[in-house]
Amino acid sequence: MQTGMDLFDSAIRAKGDLAGVFEYDEADDPTNATAYFYLYRIEDGRVGSVIDAIHIRSGDWAITEADISVRWDKDERRVGLFIFGTLWATFDTAMGTKLGGGYGKDFQPDIPWS
Numbered sequence: 001m002q003t004g005m006d007l008f009d010s011a012i013r014a015k016g017d018l019a020g021v022f023e024y025d026e027a028d029d030p031t032n033a034t035a036y037f038y039l040y041r042i043e044d045g046r047v048g049s050v051i052d053a054i055h056i057r058s059g060d061w062a063i064t065e066a067d068i069s070v071r072w073d074k075d076e077r078r079v080g081l082f083i084f085g086t087l088w089a090t091f092d093t094a095m096g097t098k099l100g101g102g103y104g105k106d107f108q109p110d111i112p113w114s
Contacts, residue, residue: 039093
């Protein structure tokens with residue numbers, strides 16, 4: 001039996017003030033796993049406080065680190081979580097908004113990205 005698989009990916013904005021962070025935690029039981037996408041404030045070059053969070057999904061999920069990418073758009077205004085090459089969630093830091101989250105097993109999001 002596999003115990004506690006955790007996946008993690010992050011991207012810090014070029015000016016070093018914000019980071020998008022994805023975390024998938026099986027917590028000793030895949031059926032209790034949770035996946036979240038966070039927007040963190042970076043303080044003194046280290047991860048500081050959570051500004052906001054998006055619950056991506058709960059339960060066992062067959063994903064690997066290769067399936068996940070966190071990246072900023074070209075204007076570094078929005079940070080997105082890409083899973084299987086598709087945008088699943090985004091924080092718009094200029095507008096203070098977020099999109100995505102709360103997905104079931106087969107739901108595929110449709111979120112615009114420039």
